[in-house]
Amino acid sequence: MTTDKHRKLIAGMKISVDGKIEGPEGAADWVQAWSDDYGMMSQVDACLLGGGMYPGYERYWTAIQNEPDKPVWITGAAPTRAEIKWARFAAQTPHYVLSSAMTSALWPRTSFVRGLEEIAALKRQPGKDIYLVGGAQTTSSLIDAGLVDELRLIVYPLIAGEGKALFAATERRRGFELQKVQQLQGGRVSLIYGIG
Numbered sequence: 001m002t003t004d005k006h007r008k009l010i011a012g013m014k015i016s017v018d019g020k021i022e023g024p025e026g027a028a029d030w031v032q033a034w035s036d037d038y039g040m041m042s043q044v045d046a047c048l049l050g051g052g053m054y055p056g057y058e059r060y061w062t063a064i065q066n067e068p069d070k071p072v073w074i075t076g077a078a079p080t081r082a083e084i085k086w087a088r089f090a091a092q093t094p095h096y097v098l099s100s101a102m103t104s105a106l107w108p109r110t111s112f113v114r115g116l117e118e119i120a121a122l123k124r125q126p127g128k129d130i131y132l133v134g135g136a137q138t139t140s141s142l143i144d145a146g147l148v149d150e151l152r153l154i155v156y157p158l159i160a161g162e163g164k165a166l167f168a169a170t171e172r173r174r175g176f177e178l179q180k181v182q183q184l185q186g187g188r189v190s191l192i193y194g195i196g
C-alpha cells in the first residue's frame with residue numbers, strides 16, 4: 001500500500017540484454033517460467049494489460065488453472081509451483097485490459113479501460129498498487145505518459161537478435177533512479193527503477 005496520494009503503477013518485464021521482450025516467433029522462449037519473479041503479489045491488488053498481450057495471457061493462465069499438470073505453450077513444460085500460485089492469485093485479482101476495440105474476456109474479474117484518463121482514474125482509487133503486466137507498446141506508452149511509477153526488469157543473459165523491443169515505440173528520453181539490483185539464478189539480473 002502506498003502512503004502517497006495515489007496507488008503506484010509498477011511495470012514488470014522480462015527482457016534480453018538487447019532489450020527484447022520476445023523473439024521473432026512472438027514468444028520469449030528463453031523464459032523458463034512466467035511466475036511473479038518481481039515480488040509483486042504482496043503489493044498489488046489489480047493488474048493492467050495491453051490488448052495486444054491479453055489473448056495470450058488468457059490462454060496461458062487459463063490452461064494452468066484448468067490443467068495444472070499439463071505442459072503449457074511458450075515454456076513447453078508443466079507449470080512451476082510459483083506459476084500455479086500466480087494463476088490462483090490472478091484469478092482473484094481484478095484485471096484491466098487497455099484496448100479501444102476489445103469487448104469480451106474470459107479471465108475472471110476482467111474489464112476494459114479505453115484510454116489513459118481511465119488509468120489515471122484507477123490510480124486515484126483507494127487500494128494497493130497496480131501491476132502493469134505488459135506488453136511492450138503499453139508499457140512504453142504509459143511510461144511516456146508519465147503514468148508508470150516503477151519499472152522492474154529481469155534481464156536474461158542473452159542477445160535475442162530479431163524480435164520485439166520493449167522501448168521501440170518510446171518517444172522521449174527519461175531518466176530513472178536505480179533502487180535495487182539483485183543477481184538471480186541462471187545468470188539473470190533483477191533491476192528495480194523508480195520513475196520520477
Ligand SMILES: NC(=O)c1ccc[n+]([C@@H]2O[C@H](COP(=O)([O-])OP(=O)(O)OC[C@H]3O[C@@H](n4cnc5c(N)ncnc54)[C@H](OP(=O)(O)O)[C@@H]3O)[C@@H](O)[C@H]2O)c1
Nearest residue numbers: 013014021050051052053099100101134135136137138141
Ligand atoms: N517479456 C515479458 O516480460 C512480456 C510481458 C508481457 C507481455 N509480453 C509480450 O508482449 C507482447 C504484446 O506486446 P505489444 O506491444 O504487441 O502489445 P500490448 O502492449 O500488449 O498491447 C498493445 C495494445 O494496447 C492498446 N494500447 C496500448 N497503448 C495504448 C494507449 N496509450 N492508448 C490506448 N490504447 C493503448 C492498444 O489496443 P487496441 O488496438 O485494442 O486499441 C494496442 O494495440 C505479447 O506477445 C507478449 O508475449 C512480454
